[in-house]
Amino acid sequence: MRNTRPILAWETLLDLEAERSDARRPLRDRVEAALRLAIDEGRLSAGAAVPPSRTLAETLGVSRWVVTEAYGQLVAEGVLEARTGSATRVAEQAGGAPVRTPPVPRSVALLTAPPTRFDLRPGIPDLRATPRSRWSAALRTAVAELPDHDLAAAHPHGYAPARDAVAAYLSRSRHAVADATRITITHGATDGMGMLARELHHRGHRAILVEDPSWPRLRAVADDNGLRSIPVPVDGDGIDTGQLRALASATGARAALVTPAHQFPLGAALAPVRREELVRWAREHDALVIEDDYDAEFRYDRRPVPALQRLAPDRVALIGSLSKSVSPALGLGWMLLPPDVAPPASTAPPSLIDQAALAEFLTRGDLERHLRSSRTRFRRRRQRLLDALERALPELTVTGIAAGMHLVLPLPPGASATQIAAAGTAIGLALTPLARYEAGDRHPESLVLGYGNLDDALVEEAVLRLAALLGGR
Known part of the structure; x- marks a missing residue:
């Protein structure tokens, strides 16, 4: 029989762990460590519900x-252990464990986890379609043609040909006002966000407005660099600029991180009137808007909306990368900064050879060729996924514009996205609850379904397995 007696007052959970833990650690790690400690010491026994x-x-x-x-x-x-239709409980073999084992870092757990057959994680491109031959050709050219003197030269803001190529690409593809001298080559959006957060902190900023929900890694980077994240609600027209103004006034925040072309994860495009209002706020308050342009190239019902940076190159910093469009393994990205923001010098810039390859890849049009083929493939895959969901789960309504590599599936009343996702791992489904991206608690229980790395031949079976999970609640 399960032990259901109260084990501890949950109000003291963090306090119990605080004495043995660095309080500067992220809250997620502290809560995880506190739960693990309570289980190991027997204060949460096997079978107890959390x-x-x-x-x-x-x-x-x-x-x-x-x-x-x-x-x-x-x-x-x-x-x-999480079971559909039941509370999450301490696993039977876990309670009162006599031997403490160190927690596996989340990044290591993800890297060592076995491949998932039905990959519905958002934010991952089609890894099978990575343009290996074109990137290899760009690398060979870079190695062969790099001038000798460049091999030992300092490039604090990036290799000049790479900065030129990025500026030209952003001008023609995103209609940005791009000056190569305002470009910094980075390892990706996270690296760029870290440099910008440090620069903002240096300039006296102590808070930043962020969309809620949004990509948690960028929020964490801001927090780690001394900028308190202020969540701003998002609806079908993107970030609520009225709430943004109110929260900025209340907190003194003069910086905002947004995804205007395709809000992550809700999938809205920032409405034209809100684009103008956001720029107006930035100009009135000497504020900086950071535009995360993570997958704007993938729009299926119309041409992609130009970058917000075009409206206000003096107020908007544009960050982007190859992580969502090509592969995160390349580890390359960029920042386009306003004139009054000094380009940060990276202490650990990307490899010079990789930067030279990026210049080749962009100049020869290889990225745009890859994006054209990806758009066609993702458009078809998205429609195939929508058709399968309509057949298997006709009572559920998918949300999000026809863009990107993910959509949002609100769940039936009473369903727990966290429990559904946990149950999915047992049958090869990689699922992500919307709650993972929320800083607050404003949206119904939903799953964020990514289809970028989902095999076309497995779309229907993936949906049938998901429907079986929901039907078995």
């Missing part, structure tokens, strides 16, 4: 994302 993520988040005064991430990691390790 509170719903929403309840524990409210009790501890943290975001729901913090709790769902901690639960998800412990479920993946077998410390907790």
